[in-house]
Amino acid sequence: MNKFGYRQWIIAAIMVSVCVVYIIRLFIYQVVDDTYKVMADNNSQHIEIQYPARGLIYDRNGKLLVDNQASYDLMIVPRQVREFDTLELLSTFELTKEELVERMQACKKYSSYKPSILVSQIPGDKYATFQEKLYRYPGFYIQTRTSRKYHVTHSGDVFGYTSEVTAEQIEKDPYYSPGDYIGASGLERTYEKWLRGKKGKKIVLVDNKSRVQGSFHDGEYDEEAVVGKDLHTTLDIDLQDYAVRLMRNKKGGIVAIEPSTGEILAKVSSPGYDPQLMVGLERGKNYRALQADSLTPLFDRTTMAQYPPGSIFKTIQALIGLQNGVITTATTVPCHGGAPITGGRFMKCHWHDSPVTFEASIENSCNPYYVHVFQKILEDSKFGNVRDAYGEWRKQVAQFGLGDRLCPDFINESAGFIPTQEYYDKVLKTKRWYASYIISLAIGQGELLITPLQMANIATILANRGYYVTPHIVRPTGDSTQAPIVRHDLPIKREYFEDVIKGMERVITQGTGKMARADSIPMAGKTGTVQNPHGDDHSVFIAFAPVENPKIALIVYVENGVWGSRYAAPIAGLLIEKYLKGKISDKKKPLEKQMFESDLVHSKA
Amino acid sequence: MNNRPHNLLTNIDWISILLYTILVLMGWLNIYAATYDESHSSILDFSQRYGKQLVWIAAAFGIGFIILLTDSKFFTAFSMIIYGGMILLLVLVLIVGEESKGARSWFELGSVRVQPAEFAKFATCLAVAHVMSRHNFQVMRFSNLLLLGFLLAFPAGLIILQNDTGSALVYSSFILVFYREGMHGSILLLCFVATALFVISILYAPFVVLATILCGALVAHYYYRHDLRETLFIALLLTALFFLGYLLRWLFHWDITNFHLLLGAYVLISVASLYPVYKRKLNRMVLLLLVSWACVGISASVDVMFDKLQPHQQARINELLGVIEDSKGVGYNVTQSKIAIGSGGLTGKGFLQGTQTKYNFVPEQSTDFIFCTVGEEWGFVGSTIVILLFLAFILRIVKLAERQRSTFSRVYGYGVASILFFHVAVNIGMTIGMMPVIGIPLPFFSYGGSSLWAFTILIFIFLRLDSNRLQVFR
Structure with missing residues (x-):
């Protein structure tokens, strides 16, 4: 083999020549060529992130609701910070000395070489005065960005707000880096990816005082920021404003839907908050105040709150009863301030004519009538036992959009609750049920829980005589990730809806909903009073108008409003009139004033 | 033990x-x-x-x-x-x-x-x-x-x-x-040439690639002919033609690159050498010409192919080569490394x-x-x-x-x-x-x-x- 011994020299020569070439190359880079030294001496490149403006948000008529304003962040590079006028900084940005020390340490902990945000969202005027003094603050510089400008002073529950990303969110989505904003609730959160746009970057060369010297490689590696896309909501901002005013000093919620399209016209959670509070220097303080508020303004009462539906649920019972054939419109039930019901108990009711007819049962919201209906449904001979009949009833109830989340636009929406058979098996500790065990479901009490949004959807189904379209507050964006908007048809005959609606019209003309009446607008409605073990009962009202070809269906839910007729019905009437006529007739001005001024929050406290 | x-x-x-x-x-x-x-x-x-x-x-x-x-x-x-x-x-x-x-x-x-x-x-x-x-x-x-x-x-x-x-x-x-x-040594040479050609085609400008190929061709020429004078003559001719072109470009403001000048010089010499090669039946020189032209063609096509590819396809080839993915844009890592x-x-x-x-x-x-x-x-x-x-x-x-x-x-x-x-x-x-x-x-x-x-x-x-x-x- 050693005849190839000479090849050790060739191999060695290859190795030596590669090393020689490298050493020559290094000599050129390190000793001869100055460009790299200059680049490094310039403290090299800074990557300036180009923040895109977030997408704008409009109402259904194209009115601008949310846009952006210029805002400024005070950045520091801890390593470059020298002595500076601490007192001036503290007074300019209203910081305490402890806060400043704490923040500077946090910045240093992140990196002493990389810039981090010391004070964010500085308003324009403060920026202007401080900028002139900036040269006295080595290691400090200003970064321009945009922050949100909300043109409405309410409805934080709808729009939500943005906040700085958390470490967890950065971990989850590498798009974000510390200091970025992300939609934290409401539409800002649901449509974050749509609204945020795409960050760009600019690689610039800076000198040792962080002054920009020029772009790197003529901007070859720069990326333009892409502005966020706009969002068109279905809100009618005038109606929304009006609804907020009516709900002032009351706890509760309003949801109004255009029945034919499922578009949400108004959505008010009261008390709400001004989303602008979450922008600017004070946002931390404001957020803590809102969080500490005993009236829980951050809690969305229209989609997150779950209440028993109360008497409005009787419309569903009536429809299921008619569809199952266990009652007809000719069914009557005796009731004299109540009636004995199954299980040997007595169900109370208010005084009205007896025996009660079908239409009168809705008009008067007669409890014994619906106990009778529900009992008939549960003891239907088609099913062997109450448990199976309940299972079928539960399915029918679920078709009304109950027990599951309805609207993809609200991430935190609650599903509500229709108890399953298994749930009652456990509670009752038997599979042999009797109707009397669960009879309070008959009138919308008991374990049932539904959200105001779902209640509004019930009004929509009634208005449409048997179908609803996925309720939504954002017009389709054409983005494939957006949940589809679908029409759901209920397997209940249209004529039964007409029967129930006749009763609902009587509610307005002569029954519990008289306070909602508006001249020349045919309306159908149903009041509800939900028993509240913690205080005064809740006042509920669903309605739609006009009766033929309805344009609006809504729910008004006033906590501690005692009766449906006292607050919920008049507010609903005013909203319908405002939406359909554009103004309130003189005749109802006193009622409007009364609603504006009534205070259910502070009077007792 | x-x-x-x-x-x-x-x-x-x-x-x-x-x-x-x-x-x-x-x-x-x-x-x-x-x-x-x-x-x-x-x-x-x-x-x-x-x-x-x-x-x-x-x-x-x-x-x-x-x-x-x-x-x-x-x-x-x-x-x-x-x-x-x-x-x-x-x-x-x-x-x-x-x-x-x-x-x-x-x-x-x-x-x-x-x-x-x-x-x-x-x-x-x-x-x-x-x-x-x-x-x-x-x-x-x-x-x-x-x-x-x-x-x-x-x-x-x-x-x-x-x-x-x-x-x-x-x-x-x-x-x-x-x-x-x-x-056999030629296998090593072949592998080396192929790899080098591929790498330099991707990493370097066409001019450098062409110059490298021509240098290789001259070395091979000497290896086969054992005639230093002839090799030097060709090299001199090549350089002279290149600088002639350089001068002409400067005089007439031609819009062409150094690469084009060198390529032109090479084409002229190749054509001119056909006569003595044919006359003296220098079969090895025919092979040398063909191989050198093949190298030029390959490197050019590697370049063109690579440029024609979509960015994600380029990335895939880089991946195939084991090239680290560049998170901050092409050339960022190496530029930073060179600066350091x-x-x-x-x-x-x-x-x-x-x-x-x-x-x-x-x-x-x-x-x-x-x-x-x-x-x-x-x-x-x-x-x-x-x-x-x-x-x-x-x-x-x-x-x-x-x-x-x-x-x-x-x-x-x-x-x-x-x-x-x-x-x-x-x-x-x-x-x-x-x-x-x-x-x-x-x-x-x-x-x-x-x-x-x-x-x-x-x-x-x-x-x-x-x-x-x-x-x-x-």
Whole structure:
């Protein structure tokens, strides 16, 4: 083999020549060529992130609701910070000395070489005065960005707000880096990816005082920021404003839907908050105040709150009863301030004519009538036992959009609750049920829980005589990730809806909903009073108008409003009139004033 | 047998041990500098990389010591079993391994992560040595070449499946071993030319590529013709034509590049040379012309093809080549690396004084781009010393390999030298922008226990074989 011994020299020569070439190359880079030294001496490149403006948000008529304003962040590079006028900084940005020390340490902990945000969202005027003094603050510089400008002073529950990303969110989505904003609730959160746009970057060369010297490689590696896309909501901002005013000093919620399209016209959670509070220097303080508020303004009462539906649920019972054939419109039930019901108990009711007819049962919201209906449904001979009949009833109830989340636009929406058979098996500790065990479901009490949004959807189904379209507050964006908007048809005959609606019209003309009446607008409605073990009962009202070809269906839910007729019905009437006529007739001005001024929050406290 | 420790002490190559130790310690100093942070003062801070590396180094010395105490027959006798076991581990890591940075190549043992691909190198080296030391083994026999190919393709293929193409390319370095053992020189040349052509076509401007090809052609011309005057005449003609074109461009403001001028000169000479080639029936020169034109065509088409591809397709080819994905835009890593090295100057900025590396401008600076720290803090002098130390170490191993009596030891020694050389050449080459960015570690310098241990095992097995050379016959 050693005849190839000479090849050790060739191999060695290859190795030596590669090393020689490298050493020559290094000599050129390190000793001869100055460009790299200059680049490094310039403290090299800074990557300036180009923040895109977030997408704008409009109402259904194209009115601008949310846009952006210029805002400024005070950045520091801890390593470059020298002595500076601490007192001036503290007074300019209203910081305490402890806060400043704490923040500077946090910045240093992140990196002493990389810039981090010391004070964010500085308003324009403060920026202007401080900028002139900036040269006295080595290691400090200003970064321009945009922050949100909300043109409405309410409805934080709808729009939500943005906040700085958390470490967890950065971990989850590498798009974000510390200091970025992300939609934290409401539409800002649901449509974050749509609204945020795409960050760009600019690689610039800076000198040792962080002054920009020029772009790197003529901007070859720069990326333009892409502005966020706009969002068109279905809100009618005038109606929304009006609804907020009516709900002032009351706890509760309003949801109004255009029945034919499922578009949400108004959505008010009261008390709400001004989303602008979450922008600017004070946002931390404001957020803590809102969080500490005993009236829980951050809690969305229209989609997150779950209440028993109360008497409005009787419309569903009536429809299921008619569809199952266990009652007809000719069914009557005796009731004299109540009636004995199954299980040997007595169900109370208010005084009205007896025996009660079908239409009168809705008009008067007669409890014994619906106990009778529900009992008939549960003891239907088609099913062997109450448990199976309940299972079928539960399915029918679920078709009304109950027990599951309805609207993809609200991430935190609650599903509500229709108890399953298994749930009652456990509670009752038997599979042999009797109707009397669960009879309070008959009138919308008991374990049932539904959200105001779902209640509004019930009004929509009634208005449409048997179908609803996925309720939504954002017009389709054409983005494939957006949940589809679908029409759901209920397997209940249209004529039964007409029967129930006749009763609902009587509610307005002569029954519990008289306070909602508006001249020349045919309306159908149903009041509800939900028993509240913690205080005064809740006042509920669903309605739609006009009766033929309805344009609006809504729910008004006033906590501690005692009766449906006292607050919920008049507010609903005013909203319908405002939406359909554009103004309130003189005749109802006193009622409007009364609603504006009534205070259910502070009077007792 | 009683005097074995004594034999070991006298027979072991202390120069290699010394070079190894110096390189490992220099490596640790650079990891310390690359990950240094004022807020962590103790060098024994095991939450930091330099603290951990200190543990790996201690363990590496332990491993080396154990290998020196092992009977060298163990490695010769069990070489194929070790190889088989390592292949099994490579298969296993594909199934139960941990994924990190897109490569499924780690075993997680508690808090320690082990990368079997690193250890597969010495096992393959042993297997190659075993096969090639069989009686009457001849490299140029087709069946033998096939066998060797399989031996290398097995681990390389499994490592590619782990998505760690860089580590798989290391096995191409065995071509030097085969060459030493009798493989035809033209195969080495062919491989070298093909690789060089491909790499420079992607990395460099067309002008440089063409100039390189022409230089190669001139060298080949001299090799075949043995007529220095003729070769020089052609070179002179080429240069003259080029500068004539240069002058004409300047006079008439032609809108053409240097590349076009050189190409034009080459075309003219090729056409003009057709007559004497035809007249004198210089068949070899026809071949030379054809080959050189083929090279030009290939490099141009590599270029054009690559440019025509969509960015994501280009990225895929880069991935295929084992080129590290560039997170911040094309060229960012290498530019930053060059800035760091270039700013070092003649003598460097001094230990712990590098600003570029501390800014975290260079990605992977304690692993694949550790040479940046050397270049920035120790300057040209330090970088050259490091390169020369590596060269001395590799050449020392080559020298030791040549003094072996057994083919097994010699082949293994050349394997060690080739693997080390490949790592050093590719890693340093990429930090100074002369090689594609392939993610393989710089031996002894890059952070990581697996790499350090694997090189330690690779080298110490050879030192053990070497210390035993007098007792072994063919």
